[in-house]
Amino acid sequence: MGNIDRSWIEINLDNLTYNVQTLHGVLPPKCRIMAVVKANAYGHGDVEVARHLNKIGINTFAVATIGEGIHLREHGVTGEILVLGYTVPQRIPELVHYNLSQTVVGLEHAKQIDDFGTPARVHIKVDTGMHRLGESYEHVSGIAQMFEYKNLKIEGIFTHLCVADSLDVGDVKFTEGQIQSFYQLLVQLRSRHIVIPKIHIQSSYGILNYPELQCDYVRPGVALYGILSSPGDVTNLQLPLQSVLALKTRVAQVRGIETGESVGYGRQFVAHTNTKIAVLPIGYADGLPRNLSCGDNYVLIHGHRAPIIGRICMDQMMVDVTEIPSVKNGDIATIIGRDGKEEISAEQVAKNAGTITNELLSRLGSRLERIPC
Numbered sequence: 001m002g003n004i005d006r007s008w009i010e011i012n013l014d015n016l017t018y019n020v021q022t023l024h025g026v027l028p029p030k031c032r033i034m035a036v037v038k039a040n041a042y043g044h045g046d047v048e049v050a051r052h053l054n055k056i057g058i059n060t061f062a063v064a065t066i067g068e069g070i071h072l073r074e075h076g077v078t079g080e081i082l083v084l085g086y087t088v089p090q091r092i093p094e095l096v097h098y099n100l101s102q103t104v105v106g107l108e109h110a111k112q113i114d115d116f117g118t119p120a121r122v123h124i125k126v127d128t129g130m131h132r133l134g135e136s137y138e139h140v141s142g143i144a145q146m147f148e149y150k151n152l153k154i155e156g157i158f159t160h161l162c163v164a165d166s167l168d169v170g171d172v173k174f175t176e177g178q179i180q181s182f183y184q185l186l187v188q189l190r191s192r193h194i195v196i197p198k199i200h201i202q203s204s205y206g207i208l209n210y211p212e213l214q215c216d217y218v219r220p221g222v223a224l225y226g227i228l229s230s231p232g233d234v235t236n237l238q239l240p241l242q243s244v245l246a247l248k249t250r251v252a253q254v255r256g257i258e259t260g261e262s263v264g265y266g267r268q269f270v271a272h273t274n275t276k277i278a279v280l281p282i283g284y285a286d287g288l289p290r291n292l293s294c295g296d297n298y299v300l301i302h303g304h305r306a307p308i309i310g311r312i313c314m315d316q317m318m319v320d321v322t323e324i325p326s327v328k329n330g331d332i333a334t335i336i337g338r339d340g341k342e343e344i345s346a347e348q349v350a351k352n353a354g355t356i357t358n359e360l361l362s363r364l365g366s367r368l369e370r371i372p373c
């Protein structure tokens with residue numbers, strides 16, 4: 001890592017492999033992983049992650065947008081790539097050109113794709129209660145009609161669970177209702193002599209709380225990256241997943257300030273005693289939440305905790321290194337990850353910032369280099 005001069009993300013590809021193997025270990029034998037690599041693979045670097053997954057035998061991916069799918073194709077990612085979000089009909093030629101699969105979000109969308117006149121690979125999205133995208137599971141005739149559209153190459157049918165992360169009795173009941181509605185739809189389609197394509201239901205928490213479901217695919221995102229959404233989330237399955245991402249930066253300057261002097265915008269930190277501070281070249285424009293300012297948050301330098309002081313700026317932040325011996329320009333500071341005996345998890349940083357890891361990591365910015373290691 002010697003040549004990274006500002007701030008960067010290290011991605012541990014061995015841990016990614018380990019997570020894939022661990023997930024495969026608990027899934028039914030014929031069930032495969034559709035790796036969710038949307039939002040730059042949750043900030044990890046979509047190309048680096050997808051290429052590695054290709055290498056270890058994963059050949060089904062999910063992204064949020066057609067642009068994300070094209071980006072992967074242009075960087076040599078092979079296999080099926082499913083666009084989970086809505087794509088406007090005008091872009092169907094690109095779907096075909098890049099051999100992407102598109103989610104059909106409803107009957108009208110199905111008709112638009114069919115009308116376009118070129119065969120397109122699709123998965124049908126069924127709404128079973130989240131009320132985001134999808135054709136209602138109750139509209140059996142509408143879904144059956146999609147199978148008659150000649151230009152729809154229907155390769156999958158799926159739904160999405162909206163409280164699979166909760167083990168509260170009511171939430172479990174709701175989820176079981178969603179699952180039942182989906183399978184009942186399949187029965188009704190079969191009774192109309194429709195051959196059911198590949199089916200999938202579970203994202204990460206669906207796997208962790210309902211691992212017994214018999215599907216062709218699962219769609220893990222956050223679990224693939226070895227983390228939960230929030231620290232201490234309780235799930236039926238507890239897997240020893242390994243976090244893939246570390247966020248690091250390099251000390252830009254060390255300076256002394258005297259008692260009574262302040263640090264940063266708004267003069268929110270005032271030194272009670274002579275203090276040594278380090279300036280770190282990472283800020284909220286890199287995706288580090290500004291509300292980590294002025295609290296009990298810290299980074300790790302030389303294996304010790306260096307408290308964040310003052311307000312986090314757009315491109316920089318300051319930490320207190322008074323207690324840490326011999327900190328100098330160029331030393332590495334760890335914001336997420338391990339340094340010596342200390343570790344700061346993404347779950348903890350997300351919680352401190354009042355959010356979930358999914359948001360924290362997916363917002364890590366384009367100025368950060370992604371370094372596979």
Ligand SMILES: *Cc1c(COP(=O)(O)O)cnc(C)c1O
Nearest residue numbers: 036084160203204219220221222
């Ligand atoms: C983002 C997303 C996933 C992955 O979710 P995780 O909770 O990160 O596993 C799966 N399916 C759909 C439809 C999604 O939008």
